[in-house]
Amino acid sequence: MTAVALHHVVSGGTADPPLLLLGSLGSDVSMWEPQLGRLERRLRIVRVDLRGNGASPAPAGPYAIADLAADVVALLDELDIAGASVCGLSLGGMVAMRLALDHPDRLDRLVLCCTAARLGPPQGWLERADLVRRRGTEAVSEAVVGRWFTPSFAGANPALMDSMKAMVAATPSEGYAACCEAIAGFDVESRLGSVEAPTLVLSGNRDEAAPPSLGRLIADGIPDAAHIEVPAAHLASYEAAAQVSAAIAAHLLGTPKAA
Secondary structure: OOOOOOOEEEEOOOOOOEEEEEOOOOOOHHHHHHHHHHHOOOOEEEEEOOOOOOOOOOOOOOOOHHHHHHHHHHHHHHOOOOOEEEEEEOHHHHHHHHHHHHOHHHEEEEEEEOOOOOOOOHHHHHHHHHHHHHHOOHHHHHHHHHHHOOHHHHHHOHHHHHHHHHHHHOOOHHHHHHHHHHHHOOOOHHHHHHOOOOEEEEEEOOOOOOOHHHHHHHHHHOOOOEEEEEOOOOOHHHHOHHHHHHHHHHHHHOOOOOO
16 A cells, blocks of 8 residues: 655654654544653654544555554655654554564664554454444544543543544544554564564553553563553553653663653
8 A cells, every 4th residue: 555644743853863653543643742841852753643543644444554654664754764763652552563573674762552462352443443434433532532541530631531532533534444444453463572673561550442461462572672551541641641751761762760
């Protein structure tokens, strides 16, 4: 499949090491805003809307995770970035794993947040794709955001919950559905031992969508990978923003984990 031109936002110092931030299914570049204050100090940040999400194109499916990874490589070429570190959350983490496996020469360090090497059963993703194609992403927005955050965090941040539901509902239906199908077909468990990039795996200790056991499986499969749990559900970039930002900085820059 032909690569698409991804919507992206670049910030931080132009001479600093580049870090690509790849988001969750149904998200846009705003999901990484809590990380900017910490990471922009020493990194060139490239926030990316994956194919079918946010303001990036949403061509008709089917997609594979490898297609989304090829889009990211095309973006690196566009930005004249030979190699970068990559941090991906959920769907973004799956894309990051394919980048590590398919394009190891373009990857420096890897951070995998709240994700899985295989997130089954496939039928559930195919059913969600069918629902979204029939009724739109608004039909799943409340349930999706309900899994992104713990009840206590959601209750304390009603305005944020409304904005997150609006973000999911604004995702193109075909793009969301085709990404669901890509997740259904994704399985790199048997290939994790081939990942060469130094890797940090982050899990939310209350994440029901991609529980810590799946993060530990990734860390156990990738040579010398580290695994950290943070107090959050699925969208740990918001719920455990300080801990996630500090852990990313420590892995990429060798800075202390304390904020």
